[in-house]
Amino acid sequence: MIRLEHVSKVYKTSPRPALDNVSVEMGKGEFVFLIGPSGSGKSTFLRLLLREEVPSKGRVYVSNFDVAKMSRRRVPRLRQSIGCVFQDFRLLTNKTVAENVAFALEVIGKPRNTIVKVVPEVLQLVGLDGKADRMPHELSGGEQQRVAIARAFVNRPLVLLADEPTGNLDPDTSQDIMLLLERINRTGTTVLMATHDHSIVDSMRRRVVELDQGRIIRDDARGVYGVGR
Numbered sequence: 001m002i003r004l005e006h007v008s009k010v011y012k013t014s015p016r017p018a019l020d021n022v023s024v025e026m027g028k029g030e031f032v033f034l035i036g037p038s039g040s041g042k043s044t045f046l047r048l049l050l051r052e053e054v055p056s057k058g059r060v061y062v063s064n065f066d067v068a069k070m071s072r073r074r075v076p077r078l079r080q081s082i083g084c085v086f087q088d089f090r091l092l093t094n095k096t097v098a099e100n101v102a103f104a105l106e107v108i109g110k111p112r113n114t115i116v117k118v119v120p121e122v123l124q125l126v127g128l129d130g131k132a133d134r135m136p137h138e139l140s141g142g143e144q145q146r147v148a149i150a151r152a153f154v155n156r157p158l159v160l161l162a163d164e165p166t167g168n169l170d171p172d173t174s175q176d177i178m179l180l181l182e183r184i185n186r187t188g189t190t191v192l193m194a195t196h197d198h199s200i201v202d203s204m205r206r207r208v209v210e211l212d213q214g215r216i217i218r219d220d221a222r223g224v225y226g227v228g229r
């Protein structure tokens with residue numbers, strides 16, 4: 001589902017490569033934690049998958065997209081097959097919960113009758129039925145992240161990328177969000193989550209890919225965050 005072959009990324013303004021000859025493969029339906037210290041290349045890895053950056057060397061594949069080589073015209077299609085969740089939720093503050101989720105479908109031209117059917121379904125899936133008409137500022141952080149996950153998932157993406165999704169949440173709320181990401185993963189969606197959250201990585205015992213200075217230094221099938229990190 002995700003494959004990097006000998007990928008290096010050198011930013012113009014930075015002498016050291018952000019990614020240095022990275023090769024890795026993540027299969028359909030896998031749940032993978034991407035860990036590593038600040039500056040190790042996690043965000044660069046995610047940005048390459050979305051074609052927000054192109055590699056300096058190597059190839060990037062997501063599903064059947066040859067991401068680095070594809071024409072600009074096809075990039076929206078790639079991005080439609082990838083859901084994204086961020087630390088800071090990134091909701092539209094002037095839209096209700098339901099409107100935030102619906103908007104993700106409107107921009108890709110889904111018909112109204114589909115939207116009115118699937119938005120309540122996905123809000124129920126994330127445990128927000130009854131809150132459809134709330135504004136984001138009327139929700140807790142955990143609830144706002146649920147809206148963001150609903151929005152990322154409503155189009156049933158093949159891949160869900162989560163960049164530090166529990167970074168602004170307390171431990172109990174973080175656990176709830178992880179249960180939700182697990183549930184989404186069980187539908188067959190590949191989940192790739194960049195995180196610094198030791199306790200979550202240690203409690204989930206999923207695949208752990210660790211970056212350090214742009215290189216993969218560990219890839220464990222049922223890993224932990226690691227001693228002393």
Ligand SMILES: Nc1ncnc2c1ncn2[C@@H]1O[C@H](COP(=O)(O)OP(=O)(O)OP(=O)(O)O)[C@@H](O)[C@H]1O
Binds near residue numbers: 017018038041
């Ligand atoms: N747009 C950019 N221009 C120049 N250098 C960049 C750019 N983005 C990242 N870098 C550099 O590339 C390296 C990897 O950064 P990246 O953001 O991928 O790390 P990260 O692991 O996501 O860090 P964090 O955990 O702090 O988010 C760092 O040395 C960083 O300074």
